[in-house]
Amino acid sequence: MKLRPIGVVYLKEMRDLLRDRRTIMSMIVVPVLVLPALMVAITSMASKVVGQARQEVGKVMLLGGEDSPETVAALRELKTIRIVAAAADYTNQISDKKIGAAVEIPQGFDAALKAGTTTSAVRIYTYESELKSTIAAEGLEQFFRKRKEAIVSQRLEERRIPQTVLTPFSVTRTNVASPKKVTGNTVGMILPYMVILMCLAGAIYPSVDLTAGEKERGTLETLLCSPVARTHLVVAKGMVVLTVSLVTAVLSISSNGGALLVMKRMAGGLGNNGAQGLALDPVALVGVAVMMIPMAVFISALMIAIGLFARSSKEANSYLQPLMICAIVPALAGGLPGVEMNYRLALIPIFNVSLISKEILAGASHWNHVLLVFGSMWLYAAIAVAAAVALFKRESVLFRT
């Protein structure tokens, strides 16, 4: 393997690609700026909408309650809701968002409470998943819960029974895992998938441009006239795709990670302990990065082979879309909770990387699995590179236009 011609082709292809606005868009602008900006904007907008909805006084229709003046009066005193007059079409009014919810007080509610008996249920009518309706219903539920607790407390007092009778024992849960492991377990479900997805997304454009794109533009024949061996050309092109793919993934994960922190702060979920809460084991992160390398080589070589086979960029894109799906599904499946590594799963490409990365981040990986995944992925990568080289030597493929 001669390094000089590979270097010459690699540097030229990188220069050529970086002058293309589409590469800059897909490699830098979209993952680094557009996606995080969108995430932050959407979160900020959502938190503003929720905040506004909570500030608003929701309309609640009162159904019944004529014989329960105490409860009705207490409801009317609530500042978070405004009671409106009863109407027969309350379900339509809720569906049409004219009112947030309706509450039905059963007959003889106050009397039953005074008598110390049990009444039929208070019914709350809502528009499921509608924000203002949910907030109104939460307000009502909170009201009735407090009222119930007060009545229970009063009844116990009347009967001289201590309050502790209601809590014979309590259950507490204590986390014994380190914050790094806890975060790793959570992040491990999504991070490997994100990295694989970004590697794929980053590789698509250069792999098409450097193969089918060159065929279309007529520059492939120019290049083939040079004395550089076909294998060196494929290796150089594959390295370019690999570089763009990895850079896209790294930039994208960093910027989206940053955006995630901003979003968490916005949502108030982090507080002062936010940085500690997101602590990740740096060794585990390095481990995941190392596992991703053969996977990125595999994807790059596979995409180069597909791009070479295609007659045009359009055809290459139509082949690569199903490949994306074929890669995304195992990448996502590997991160699912409850899926655990075994020797058979360690041989399924992409799925194995996603799964082992999850385990590495959670601090639950075993060396034999790590080595098997790493070795098998390099084997798949080598097969993909060999396929790309073989295609590059086939004249029926090179001159297939």
Next chain:
Amino acid sequence: MIQARQLTKVFSDRKRGQVVAVDHVDFRCEPGKIFGLLGCNGAGKTTCLRLLATLLRPSSGSATVNGFDVVAEAEKVRASIGFLSAATALYGRLTAYEVVEYFGRLHGLNGSALRARIDGLFGTLDMNEFRDRRCDKLSTGMKQKTSIARTLVHDPPVMIFDEPTAGLDVLTARSVLGFIAECGRGGKTVIFSTHVMSEAEKLCDTIAIIDGGRILAEGSLGELRARAGLQSLEDIFVKTVEEKI
């Protein structure tokens, strides 16, 4: 020097079956001479030249370019040739200088030797005005000059031109033909394919009439005239092709 011996190329086509594009072709091109392959579209000219440029592998027969076998020593063959065709486009996002420099590096040149070579070529071909302009912004003539500089940067002893004037305006075509003649005068082995009779008449020391992948007649213009008993190359070409049919 180029030597083809029983050179044959057969393509497999799903619809047409086995297609013989080049059929047991023999010819020899000498240094300092221009050898013309004259034929209609689909006659086998491009396939024949692609075989010599090692872009395709022969199905049978053999060929040597500058003493190197096109199959066994393909990389050495490519290092010895400058190949120019309508299908050899330029990188639109690179400048004229960068394209020529890139191919110089691919041929193993670098440093001051490469810079001196490029400066010389850009001066000779009058390209300095647009040396730093991107190729996608160049006119057809400028592109053709850049392609010529690209083929010449490593000073190859053998030049292969596949219909180099296709799609060019009269003035650009004229300058390309002048450049081909200059290559011949400079002692390079030149093989040149065309379907334009006047180009072959003007440039070629030897003309081979090719049709259906076979060379039907070969010789200097004088020899072809004497053999056919006709003056015009066009008449000779038509007669030769019709006799074969």
